[in-house]
Structure formats: C-alpha cells, structure tokens
Amino acid sequence: MAKVTAMDVYKLLPQTNCGDCGEASCMAFATKLSEKKADLILCTELDDKSFKKLDNLLVPAVKEILIGKDDKAKIIGGDEVLYRYEESYYNQTLFAIDLPDDLEESEFNERIKTIENIEFERTGELLKLDAIALRNKSEDPSKFAEAAKKLKSSKYPVFLVTLDPIAMQKALEVIGGDRSLMYAATKDNLFEMAELAKEYDCPLTVFSPGDIEKMKDLVFTLRSNGIDDIVLDPGTLTGEAIGDTLDNFVMSRRLAIEDKDEDFRFPLLGVPALVRLNNEDDEVKNGTMEATIASTLMNKYADVLILKGTDIWELIPILTLRQSLYTDPRKPQAVDPGIYEFGDVNENSPVLLTTNFALTYYTVEGDLKSGNASTYLLVLDTIGKAVDVAIAGGQFDGKAVADLVKKCGIEDKVKTRKMIIPGLAAPLSGEIEDETGWDVMVGPRDSSAVPDFIDEKF
Amino acid sequence: GDFKPPIKEYPSKIAQVQLGDGSRKPVFLGGQNSLYRFEEPQPNPPVVTFDVFDIPMPGLPRPIREHFSDVMESPGEWAKKAVKDYGANLVTMHLIGTGPKVMDKSPREGAQAVEEVLQAVDVPLVIGASGDPIKDPPVLEAAAETAEGERCLLASANMDLDYHRLAKAAVDYDHAVLSWAITDVNMQKSLNKYLMKDGLKQEDIVMDPTTCALGYGIEFSIDVITRTRLGGLKGDPDLQMPMSSGTTNAWGSREAWMKKEEWGPTDYRGPLWEIFTGLTLMLNGVDIFMMLHPDSVRILREIGETFTK
Ligand code: B12
Ligand code: SF4
Incomplete structure (x- = not known):
C-alpha cells in the first residue's frame, strides 16, 4: 500500500474550511496531518465515525x-x-x-x-x-x-x-x-x-x-x-x-x-x-x-x-x-550563523571563523571549551556544509565572509582586525583579506589544535 | 491470513565484474538479481581488499601501524602479510608516493611498486593513484600496462580528471575501472555513461558512491547507495554495476583515532568505527570494501559471508 497522501486525508475531512484547527483550509490541515505535523483532535467538526476512519488512516505502518x-x-x-x-x-x-x-x-x-x-x-x-x-x-x-x-x-x-x-x-x-x-x-x-x-x-x-x-x-x-x-x-x-x-x-x-x-x-x-x-x-x-x-x-x-x-x-x-x-534526510543539520562567545572575551580577544554545519560547529565548540579558550567564533551560513564541502560547493568564499563580518557586528566588539580561519580554508586567505580588509591567519587543520595555537600566537 | 515470505521481483540484474585473471585467482563482484538472499540466492559474497601503500605512510593511526610496522618499507612484503596472515581477498596498491605534493614519484616508479606486489601475491589488485587530477592518468596508464592481462581495478575515474585516458588504458590492457562520484546519483550516472561511450561495458565498471564515515555523514552514503542499488535492480542501465566503499575513511574520524580517556581505548573503538562504517554500507548494497585494520577486515568478511550464504 502506498503512503497516505494529503488528498486521501482531505477526502475524509468535513471540507468546510471553518478554520478552527488553526489552518486556513481543510486542505492545509490535511497536508499537515499527512506530514505528521498536526494532531487530528484539532479539527472540531469531525463526527465520531469520521474521526475513527481518519485516525485509522493516519496510524503509521508500524504502530507506536x-x-x-x-x-x-x-x-x-x-x-x-x-x-x-x-x-x-x-x-x-x-x-x-x-x-x-x-x-x-x-x-x-x-x-x-x-x-x-x-x-x-x-x-x-x-x-x-x-x-x-x-x-x-x-x-x-x-x-x-x-x-x-x-x-x-x-x-x-x-x-x-x-x-x-x-x-x-x-x-x-x-x-x-x-x-x-x-x-x-x-x-x-x-x-x-x-x-x-x-x-x-x-x-x-x-x-x-x-x-x-x-x-x-x-x-x-x-x-x-x-x-x-x-x-x-x-x-x-x-x-x-x-x-x-x-x-x-x-x-x-x-x-x-x-x-x-x-x-x-x-x-x-x-x-x-x-x-x-x-x-x-x-x-x-x-x-x-x-x-x-x-x-x-x-x-x-x-x-x-x-x-x-x-x-x-x-x-x-x-x-x-x-x-x-535518525536524522531527517530532508533537513540540513545546521546551527544559526552569527557570533558565538567562549570564556571571558574582551576587545582584544581572538576571532575565529567556522561554518554552520552542526558537526563542524559542535566539534569546534567542544575543542574551544575543553581547551578553556577565550575567543569569539564567527559562524558562516554555509547552509549546513562542512568547511571543505562549502569551499568546494561555493558557499564559503571571501564575499560571504565579508558579508558576515559586516552584518554580525563583530567590528564593534573587537579593536583588532585579525581573523583565524580553518587550515582547510587556507586557499581563501587572500580573498578573505581583500573582501573584509581584515588580516587573516591560517589556523590548524583540526580544531583540536586551536587552543594551543591561540596560546602560542596571542 | 496465511504467511507468505515477502519476495519481490526485480526487472533487472547487477552486472558481474571479474577482478583478477592471468596469474591471479579471480574474484567476482555483483551479479545480484535481488536485495536479499531470502529472495534469491546471492551469487557472490562481499569482499574486502586490504590497503597497501607505496610509501611507509607516516599518518596511519597507531592501531594499524603496529600490525604492519615491520613491512611498511616494502609494498610486496606488506601485501604478502595482508594475504598470508590476515586472509585478504584482494589487495589495494595505493600509489600515494606519486602525488606531486607527496614524493612526486614518476609513473614508472609507481608501476614498479605494482610489479613488486604482483610478484608477491596471487590475489587480484586494485590500483589507486594519489588523487591528483593531472598526475593520476599517466600513473594509472603506466600501472595498467605493467599489469596487462591481470585484470586489476583502476582507481579511480572521476569528473575532475581526464577519465578518457583511464577508460582507454582499461580497454587496451583489459582492466576494470572504479567510477567515483561524490554522493550524487546523477553525477554517477553521467560518469558511467561517458565511460561506456569510451568502450567499457557494465562488466568493466565498479562504482564508488563515496563513503562518508560513521558520524561524518554516513547517512548521505546510505541514501545514495540505497537509491543506486534500487535504481540498478529496477532497470537503470547506468546504475547496474557493483559498488565499492573506501571504508578506510572511517579512520579519519576523531572517534576512531583520537586519544581521549573518557572515550576508552582507540585500540577497540578504532576497529569498531571501521566495522560500523563498512557494515552499514554493506547492508545497503556495497560489494567491495577497501579497509585497513586486520580485525575489521576479518569481522566484515565473516559477517558478509553469512548474509549471502
Ligand atoms: C560528508 C561530505 C559531504 C556531504 C556534506 C556534508 C555536510 N553537511 O557538509 C555532501 C554529500 C552533501 C557533500 C557534497 C559535496 N562535497 Co563533500 N565531503 C564530505 C566528507 C566525506 C566529510 C566532510 C565532513 O563532514 N567533515 C567533518 C567536519 C567536522 O570537518 P570540517 O568542517 O572540515 O571541520 C574540521 C576542520 O576544518 C577544522 N575546523 C573547522 N572550523 C575551524 C575553525 C578554525 C578557526 C580552525 C583553526 C579549524 C577549524 O576542525 C574541524 C574538525 O576536525 C568529505 C571528505 C572527508 N572525509 O573529509 C568530502 C569532501 C569535503 N567533499 C568534497 C566535494 C568536492 C564535495 C562536492 C563539491 C561534490 C560535488 N562536486 O558536488 C559537494 C559540494 C556540496 C555543496 N557544498 O554544495 C571534497 C572537497 C575537495 C576539496 N577540498 O576541494 C571532499 C574533501 C571529498 C574529496 N576527497 O574529494 N560532501
Ligand atoms: S477544523 Fe476541520 S473542518 Fe475546520 S478547517 Fe480545520 S480541518 Fe477543516
């Protein structure tokens, strides 16, 4: 048997578009139901018999x-x-x-x-x-x-x-x-x-x-x-x-x-x-x-x-x-782009750059925390791609970094204009300098070496 | 109601690829007409090929290094150990040393290393280059010529290099080609089409849909491999080839190599990371695994055989 479609569900709804369920129309509600994003009891217009029928239709193939x-x-x-x-x-x-x-x-x-x-x-x-x-x-x-x-x-x-x-x-x-x-x-x-x-x-x-x-x-x-x-x-x-x-x-x-x-x-x-x-x-x-x-x-x-x-x-x-x-294949695993702070930061703290792929971000975060680093971390929106994936795919380049620097307000937080980029992003260091006007320092390839790197260079 | 085993009919078949000929005992990949053995007997068990390098590979994690430290200076001895002591079905000769940024060895030197391994063992060979788009074609051409008639797998053709040269070398010297696309079914189809235009047949191609390791995007690999195998069985002629996994990628994951008290010994979690990565892809359709650790190789091979027997 094929998967339940919004149309299958719609056919069994009252089709009055009364809006009580919080959706503009029965069809919109049907779509949500078929995607498991709404609960059937929200529809106020259903009689017992239709409720049972729909409930049955919506039971997943493997029962919960x-x-x-x-x-x-x-x-x-x-x-x-x-x-x-x-x-x-x-x-x-x-x-x-x-x-x-x-x-x-x-x-x-x-x-x-x-x-x-x-x-x-x-x-x-x-x-x-x-x-x-x-x-x-x-x-x-x-x-x-x-x-x-x-x-x-x-x-x-x-x-x-x-x-x-x-x-x-x-x-x-x-x-x-x-x-x-x-x-x-x-x-x-x-x-x-x-x-x-x-x-x-x-x-x-x-x-x-x-x-x-x-x-x-x-x-x-x-x-x-x-x-x-x-x-x-x-x-x-x-x-x-x-x-x-x-x-x-x-x-x-x-x-x-x-x-x-x-x-x-x-x-x-x-x-x-x-x-x-x-x-x-x-x-x-x-x-x-x-x-x-x-x-x-x-x-x-x-x-x-x-x-x-x-x-x-x-x-x-x-x-x-x-x-x-169990990750959802349709969703990128990403964190919000922007500025993140670790430890006690001040206007002289180092500024690091990474991408918003969840695995990348949390790996870097874990390393900064376990190394007790005090630093700003700029997180670039790469639609959830790792460093070299984003470089290869064109989401990570000088222009994108410049946009992030302008918009996130880091220039108001620090006096310095020096950014540490991932080792894998080394080929971009020139264009990032040109586009942002900042100095770029190429960091280690693996972020586990970042705390030591900061200790040495700052 | 009555119980009936859920057996499906698949309109098409995966091509069977022979590796090894001439002085090698052949190994066969693919040939399936179904996903599972309960639907139809599986013609060939999954096989594992042991990674061997033409240079002593300083970057290898300790749990692997300690098994091979005595033979790393000699690819021939390394291959022998893999076959004799650890029961490798095949050996992969990685010509890493030919990389312009590694040791920039000449194609001739690469071919010599291949010759050494061919002399040392009688299992079929996978021959890999360094991954440099300019240097790989001449390196693989020289290796293909040296190994003429032995039916090796040349690794790998991809969209970033002159794959016509690889296809031609395979046709001229009777080898198969690994067709590598990065987790993208459409790219895989195009590349296979081009290779077949250049004279290769389905029986001469193995696909590498890219192995993202456990925890490093393995779900992307699962999805692509599932779609590729289903596509092949349902009748897409551009996807009816066996698949390969660079399972060794697992060792790039921190959880495999990084020393960390609270994660337990790398000696145990490293091999498990490689097993999990390979096994997961095996269960979704991969036929041949390039691997590094002796325990991982043994366990994957044993369990793979029980899935197809
Ligand atoms: C999974 C994967 C994918 C997934 C994407 C997963 C994702 N959401 O990013 C998919 C399948 C979608 C994919 C697609 C592509 N990929 Co891809 N992919 C990979 C793979 C296997 C793993 C990447 C990963 O997850 N790494 C783990 C994370 C944590 O690493 P990371 O972000 O680099 O972070 C580390 C370091 O950079 C550093 N670090 C991070 N931040 C910071 C900050 C500072 C300050 C410092 C100092 C350090 C640091 O520490 C981190 C921990 O070690 C790699 C191969 C590999 N094994 O690396 C190829 C790889 C990155 N992909 C590659 C390519 C070419 C592509 C594609 C362009 C293919 C194509 N032609 O379509 C596309 C691009 C897609 C796009 N952007 O539009 C190439 C890149 C080659 C290159 N360097 O030019 C690789 C290397 C494979 C290869 N060998 O060819 N890919
Ligand atoms: S509450 Fe029921 S009848 Fe009213 S719009 Fe929503 S689905 Fe339709």
Whole structure:
C-alpha cells in the first residue's frame, strides 16, 4: 500500500474550511496531518465515525508503542518507510541494558548507576541509553520481584525479562505495571502472559526465535484476544545464523510496510546481548561482536535492542550510528550563523571563523571549551556544509565572509582586525583579506589544535 | 491470513565484474538479481581488499601501524602479510608516493611498486593513484600496462580528471575501472555513461558512491547507495554495476583515532568505527570494501559471508 497522501486525508475531512484547527483550509490541515505535523483532535467538526476512519488512516505502518510511564515514557515504532531517503525513520531505536536479578546488592545498584550515567555528547546532543532490562536469571520469582521493586525509583523504564508467568506476575505486582515491557510471550506461555498484559496494561513482547510464521500465529492470537500493544522478537541468532536473523527482521518489516500485514505492524526487538552468553571469548572480542550485531539490526529495522556491554568504547559507535540513522534526510543539520562567545572575551580577544554545519560547529565548540579558550567564533551560513564541502560547493568564499563580518557586528566588539580561519580554508586567505580588509591567519587543520595555537600566537 | 515470505521481483540484474585473471585467482563482484538472499540466492559474497601503500605512510593511526610496522618499507612484503596472515581477498596498491605534493614519484616508479606486489601475491589488485587530477592518468596508464592481462581495478575515474585516458588504458590492457562520484546519483550516472561511450561495458565498471564515515555523514552514503542499488535492480542501465566503499575513511574520524580517556581505548573503538562504517554500507548494497585494520577486515568478511550464504 502506498503512503497516505494529503488528498486521501482531505477526502475524509468535513471540507468546510471553518478554520478552527488553526489552518486556513481543510486542505492545509490535511497536508499537515499527512506530514505528521498536526494532531487530528484539532479539527472540531469531525463526527465520531469520521474521526475513527481518519485516525485509522493516519496510524503509521508500524504502530507506536509507549514504554514506561509519565516522565520515564518512551515511544517506539512509527515507521512508514523501508528506506530512510524516502522520508525519515521515526522514534529512535531504544537501548536497554541487561541487569541480572542475582547480583549482589552493591553490584546491582552500581550497575543501575552505570546505566543511568552513560552519556556521550555529539553535535550538541547528549546521547544516552533508554531502559533497564531486568532478567530473572535466578529463576526465583520472589528474587525477581524484589529486584523489580528496587527499579521503581530508577530513571529509566524497565523491561521484565522472564518466560515464567509466575515471576512475571510477582514483578508486575510490585512495580504496579508502569507500562514495563514484558519479555516475553512464547508459544508455551502465551495465554498466561496475555492475561497479565491485559491486567496490568503493559506492552508484551512476542518471542519466536527463528520462526516468523509462528510469530505471526502468536500475534494473531493475541490480537484476537484484544491485545494491541505488541513488540516482536523474531530471535537474535548469532554466529553463522546472523544471516537468518537479518532475513527475519527484513521480512517482518517488509510485511508491515509494504503489505500492511496486521500481524507484523509492530516494533521489532533484537538482543545482541546474546552474543555474550555461552561465549568464552574475551571482553573485547565479545564487545566488538555485540556492537557489530547491534549495528546490523539497527540498520535493518530494530526498534529496541537489549545489550549487555556498558564499556564506552563499545557504546559510542552504537549511539553515533543511531543518531545518524535518525536524522531527517530532508533537513540540513545546521546551527544559526552569527557570533558565538567562549570564556571571558574582551576587545582584544581572538576571532575565529567556522561554518554552520552542526558537526563542524559542535566539534569546534567542544575543542574551544575543553581547551578553556577565550575567543569569539564567527559562524558562516554555509547552509549546513562542512568547511571543505562549502569551499568546494561555493558557499564559503571571501564575499560571504565579508558579508558576515559586516552584518554580525563583530567590528564593534573587537579593536583588532585579525581573523583565524580553518587550515582547510587556507586557499581563501587572500580573498578573505581583500573582501573584509581584515588580516587573516591560517589556523590548524583540526580544531583540536586551536587552543594551543591561540596560546602560542596571542 | 496465511504467511507468505515477502519476495519481490526485480526487472533487472547487477552486472558481474571479474577482478583478477592471468596469474591471479579471480574474484567476482555483483551479479545480484535481488536485495536479499531470502529472495534469491546471492551469487557472490562481499569482499574486502586490504590497503597497501607505496610509501611507509607516516599518518596511519597507531592501531594499524603496529600490525604492519615491520613491512611498511616494502609494498610486496606488506601485501604478502595482508594475504598470508590476515586472509585478504584482494589487495589495494595505493600509489600515494606519486602525488606531486607527496614524493612526486614518476609513473614508472609507481608501476614498479605494482610489479613488486604482483610478484608477491596471487590475489587480484586494485590500483589507486594519489588523487591528483593531472598526475593520476599517466600513473594509472603506466600501472595498467605493467599489469596487462591481470585484470586489476583502476582507481579511480572521476569528473575532475581526464577519465578518457583511464577508460582507454582499461580497454587496451583489459582492466576494470572504479567510477567515483561524490554522493550524487546523477553525477554517477553521467560518469558511467561517458565511460561506456569510451568502450567499457557494465562488466568493466565498479562504482564508488563515496563513503562518508560513521558520524561524518554516513547517512548521505546510505541514501545514495540505497537509491543506486534500487535504481540498478529496477532497470537503470547506468546504475547496474557493483559498488565499492573506501571504508578506510572511517579512520579519519576523531572517534576512531583520537586519544581521549573518557572515550576508552582507540585500540577497540578504532576497529569498531571501521566495522560500523563498512557494515552499514554493506547492508545497503556495497560489494567491495577497501579497509585497513586486520580485525575489521576479518569481522566484515565473516559477517558478509553469512548474509549471502
Ligand atoms: C560528508 C561530505 C559531504 C556531504 C556534506 C556534508 C555536510 N553537511 O557538509 C555532501 C554529500 C552533501 C557533500 C557534497 C559535496 N562535497 Co563533500 N565531503 C564530505 C566528507 C566525506 C566529510 C566532510 C565532513 O563532514 N567533515 C567533518 C567536519 C567536522 O570537518 P570540517 O568542517 O572540515 O571541520 C574540521 C576542520 O576544518 C577544522 N575546523 C573547522 N572550523 C575551524 C575553525 C578554525 C578557526 C580552525 C583553526 C579549524 C577549524 O576542525 C574541524 C574538525 O576536525 C568529505 C571528505 C572527508 N572525509 O573529509 C568530502 C569532501 C569535503 N567533499 C568534497 C566535494 C568536492 C564535495 C562536492 C563539491 C561534490 C560535488 N562536486 O558536488 C559537494 C559540494 C556540496 C555543496 N557544498 O554544495 C571534497 C572537497 C575537495 C576539496 N577540498 O576541494 C571532499 C574533501 C571529498 C574529496 N576527497 O574529494 N560532501
Ligand atoms: S477544523 Fe476541520 S473542518 Fe475546520 S478547517 Fe480545520 S480541518 Fe477543516
């Protein structure tokens, strides 16, 4: 089925152009709805029946599922396309970290702290983990419930990982549901888990390792029993079988998006942590393999991943890949052009020049901050292009720099007329001098060397 | 309803390119008639080619340097180590030393380095120049002549240099050409068209849609590669060639090489950066990967085989 167009939506709207929704016309509102930029309830003229019809039409191919409650809540799913160039992927992949319930108290608390504190800053964004996957490793229901109780106060939503309905019930009881993600229903415990999911209003994972035909069956049964908050785990088979895993993820997502198969229209979950179980390899090999599997599944449609590793060298690439995959392909990643100040600036402070590509700007910003530099930074509008990309593309030249210098008011802030340009912009130094009347100093190629460069030259 | 695997029909096929002939064991790229193996068996696994340089490459990050420091003075030994110790499917001979701003070695000297590597190993060769638009054509011509009949991949033709000379060298001495456009499908199509006008066939061309590394624009590469492969399978004759990735670009990213306590050891995150960059592009359609670190090479090759077996 093709994507929903503004016209499809318009046909079901009242077409009175009353303007109550805040748009000039029903067609304008339809356009916003089809682009997910408006909420259907804003239209005041809809009767129940049309509302339901439209609501149904606007449900994304992959249904959105809420995990966690209140300020811990996270949404997964929502994708409409198989390829990100067509539109964009919605709702980032959620990363949960495995937490066994049999750890010593202090180790247990330590691990929670570690999970909650992991962060990595990139292009102005703080990248973090999302959830804690509590695993009933002890196989003791009371121990599981006890551990779950401690997680009530954690910062992140909880996954309850046990195939034993008794343990699941005990844990749900103490945690009060809280929209914890239940993991998992299988062919053997389906009905018990379904009952619990209903009773506690929690999303339920269906686990059918290596058999998506069976998975479809199970999901169908759940749906027939009125359960709609479902997450799919087709099994993360590792080693030689990772190819099968990839196939199962791709098939599941294709069936959801291209065939709108109701039994597959749910978020997908993978468990790269399995690489580490029953594996004699050392920590580094295991971490490398776990990350490799995570990157495979993230690329091909995983909405949730359960990981075990908490080493930052393993998580940085994983967090970075997620950030990249979920950028909107239609928008440049840019910051506002103009003057930025770092440290204590005065009329003699150095003036640096860079571009407004987010990656470039934040890299330079990070370097200036960690080097404690006091300086002005002029940010040129290159429509979000890196230094040499903008030079090659013609957005970064002497004239553009002169315009920026005139307009931003830097000439009122400093007495000096000397500007440090990126090393990669060296070929432009002459034309920048001619156009601006400033002196140009060619800086290092990499901005990490800028603080030292300033110390030496100023 | 009943379960039916979602298998699609694609009207066209990606051309199969042979690298290696004469005294080399051949390796085949491309040849797919579908995106995934569950739709149709995949004819060839993705392959990795190890980067080797004609000069000791002072800029290489330490995690790589420490594996090759004993052989960096000799391209032949370097290539041998890549093949024997690290299981390279192919070797890429980068003639960086021919760069006017590097050591300005003559095309003849470049060809000698190629000859040395041809003698040292029996895997197919990719031959790269220094990236100088004026110097590259004569360097690659000399290398092509030296390697006549061995069916190498000449890297690379692009819009900024006299690609007619590259095409002619490939036709005259029976090699394939890497056709490089910078993340731009239309530019890629034009260049391929021109190369085919100059006498190359689809079977003689590999495309390089440009590898932007993880965190450095990898999403641009993903989008272009996806569109290119889908375009080829849907019937665009100018896009029906296998694709290559300069995965080594990953080592230019700070997160790969920069020493920083709070990011953990570069020994681990460096190889992962290269794996992530290559693997992501593999999952979107790339067939051959130019890489540097032995662990990254091994992992990418192994996982690539499981995706196509
Ligand atoms: C991603 C990418 C793209 C993306 C754009 C991403 C973007 N938003 O900018 C796309 C695909 C769109 C693209 C397009 C083009 N690209 Co391009 N691209 C790249 C790539 C792979 C990475 C660029 C990047 O993100 N760098 C990371 C950022 C952080 O680096 P940076 O901005 O330079 O900042 C660093 C330094 O400059 C310095 N620094 C920054 N500010 C300051 C300030 C001071 C004071 C100092 C001292 C230092 C400093 O520190 C920073 C951190 O290290 C490079 C190759 C490469 N690996 O570098 C090619 C590259 C830059 N592109 C190139 C080209 C030719 C183009 C095109 C012209 C191709 C074409 N013919 O259409 C177009 C131009 C598009 C346009 N402007 O209209 C060439 C440029 C060649 C040259 N130097 O002349 C490159 C080098 C590839 C190549 N080898 O040929 N590109
Ligand atoms: S509120 Fe409803 S009927 Fe009124 S203009 Fe908006 S969409 Fe049309």
